[in-house]
Amino acid sequence: MNSHILTVTQLTHQIKNLLEGNIPDVWVEGEISNLTVPQSGHAYFTIKDEQSQIKAVLFKSSQRHLKFTLQHGMQVICRGRVSVYEPRGEYQIIVEYVEPKGVGALQKAYEELKASLEKEGIFDRERKKPLPLLPKKIGIVTSPTGAAIRDILRVIRRRHPRMAILIFPVPVQGPESAPAIVEAIGYFNREKNVDVMIVGRGGGSLEDLWAFNEEAVARAIFASRIPVVSAVGHETDYTIADFVADLRAPTPSAAAEMVVESEEHLRELIRSLSSRLVMSIRQELEHRRNMIQHAARLLADPRKRLEQYRQRVDEMLGRLVMGLKHHVRRDRALLTSLTGALDHLNPLAILARGYSVTRKMPAGTIVKDASEVRSGDMLSTKLHKGEVISKAQ
Amino acid sequence: MAEKKFEASLTRLEEIVTELEGGELPLEQSLKLFEEGIKLARVCNARLEEAERKVEILLKDKAGKMTTKPFEEEEA
Numbered sequence: 001m002n003s004h005i006l007t008v009t010q011l012t013h014q015i016k017n018l019l020e021g022n023i024p025d026v027w028v029e030g031e032i033s034n035l036t037v038p039q040s041g042h043a044y045f046t047i048k049d050e051q052s053q054i055k056a057v058l059f060k061s062s063q064r065h066l067k068f069t070l071q072h073g074m075q076v077i078c079r080g081r082v083s084v085y086e087p088r089g090e091y092q093i094i095v096e097y098v099e100p101k102g103v104g105a106l107q108k109a110y111e112e113l114k115a116s117l118e119k120e121g122i123f124d125r126e127r128k129k130p131l132p133l134l135p136k137k138i139g140i141v142t143s144p145t146g147a148a149i150r151d152i153l154r155v156i157r158r159r160h161p162r163m164a165i166l167i168f169p170v171p172v173q174g175p176e177s178a179p180a181i182v183e184a185i186g187y188f189n190r191e192k193n194v195d196v197m198i199v200g201r202g203g204g205s206l207e208d209l210w211a212f213n214e215e216a217v218a219r220a221i222f223a224s225r226i227p228v229v230s231a232v233g234h235e236t237d238y239t240i241a242d243f244v245a246d247l248r249a250p251t252p253s254a255a256a257e258m259v260v261e262s263e264e265h266l267r268e269l270i271r272s273l274s275s276r277l278v279m280s281i282r283q284e285l286e287h288r289r290n291m292i293q294h295a296a297r298l299l300a301d302p303r304k305r306l307e308q309y310r311q312r313v314d315e316m317l318g319r320l321v322m323g324l325k326h327h328v329r330r331d332r333a334l335l336t337s338l339t340g341a342l343d344h345l346n347p348l349a350i351l352a353r354g355y356s357v358t359r360k361m362p363a364g365t366i367v368k369d370a371s372e373v374r375s376g377d378m379l380s381t382k383l384h385k386g387e388v389i390s391k392a393q
Numbered sequence: 394m395a396e397k398k399f400e401a402s403l404t405r406l407e408e409i410v411t412e413l414e415g416g417e418l419p420l421e422q423s424l425k426l427f428e429e430g431i432k433l434a435r436v437c438n439a440r441l442e443e444a445e446r447k448v449e450i451l452l453k454d455k456a457g458k459m460t461t462k463p464f465e466e467e468e469a
Contacts, residue, residue, distance in 0.1 A: 280413035
């Protein structure tokens with residue numbers, strides 16, 4: 001019976017063995033609180049969530065790999081082992097590795113490289129080269145067997161069926177990846193046999209995409225005189241390569257769309273420009289023609305003037321004839337009246353009114369005075385009609 | 394291999410069209426621009442025709458020299 005009664009030490013020891021034996025290595029996530037770092041340099045804190053908390057210690061020797069400073073309230077993921085501190089009967093986690101939650105070590109390295117390259121001006125917008133509108137040949141730096149190359153080729157074929165493409169095959173993950181990508185970019189720049197390149201791969205974890213976060217790749221892209229379009233992973237993946245590239249495509253298919261303007265669209269563009277060209281010159285000519293016609297109307301046409309003269313001559317002629325006719329008519333009237341006047345002066349006309357002319361016979365002298373006539377003279381009296389012979393008494 | 398010709402031609406064509414549409418030029422200049430524009434459109438169209446689909450992949454031979462061979466797209 002006595003043997004079943006344990007000392008505190010024995011019990012604590014059993015608990016220690018139980019805990020440490022069963023939970024030798026564990027990942028735990030939570031929030032740091034009660035952080036203290038005494039003279040020793042070891043960091044003591046508790047990791048907690050809404051309901052529970054656990055004591056933790058990060059010995060100074062384990063802090064060497066730490067890329068950030070522990071802070072109160074920080075969300076972290078810790079890897080360590082559970083340990084029982086016998087003098088106090090407390091269990092705690094001895095942390096060997098800690099990283100900010102959601103931001104792994106790679107993430108941290110990524111942020112740091114990004115910050116330093118950004119500071120260097122490698123991401124500057126004004127350093128970015130424009131893409132050719134219609135490349136002669138497109139270089140593709142990716143794995144020849146992935147989904148990425150298939151997607152890229154499919155989209156290019158759809159948008160421009162006769163586009164020339166040169167693939168530089170590279171491993172897109174693992175340690176050989178980054179050097180191969182650097183070599184490929186260098187090759188295209190030396191050979192100058194493409195006008196634009198797509199560098200990328202399909203989606204994956206941060207580790208899978210790591211080559212595209214390597215400084216060497218970033219610098220190769222930056223140094224490239226040929227425009228580079230990055231096409232790494234999915235829409236939400238941002239790699240360093242994306243920031244350095246002249247253009248970042250969210251996916252490989254999108255990269256193909258950005259690099260290859262649809263042939264149909266280009267044709268349409270040329271068509272519309274051509275028709276606008278023809279229309280504008282037609283309008284211009286039409287406008288000129290109208291101007292000329294207007295001006296011509298203002299200018300006297302010599303033929304027209306001649307016509308006017310001719311008309312005027314005709315008119316004058318007409319008036320002349322009319323005038324002459326009038327004249328003639330008037331003259332005729334005068335003549336008639338003169339003739340009438342003459343008629344009045346004709347002595348014979350007086351006879352018609354009952355006057356007569358008497359002459360002494362046989363001399364024929366006109367008798368104007370009765371004393372000229374003696375008794376017995378023979379007289380001839382001329383009447384309007386006929387003549388009377390008589391003897392004076 | 395700076396292939397700027399197509400783009401430059403297209404850009405120039407756009408410039409010409411805009412200028413002609415402005416309609417402020419002397420006739421002689423308009424006609425000259427029109428002629429240039431027609432030529433540019435022809436050049437652009439010809440450039441679109443001239444490309445030939447060719448998908449190749451680079452291979453490194455034993456001497457480390459790069460050679461090309463046609464890429465079988467169905468393989469991918």
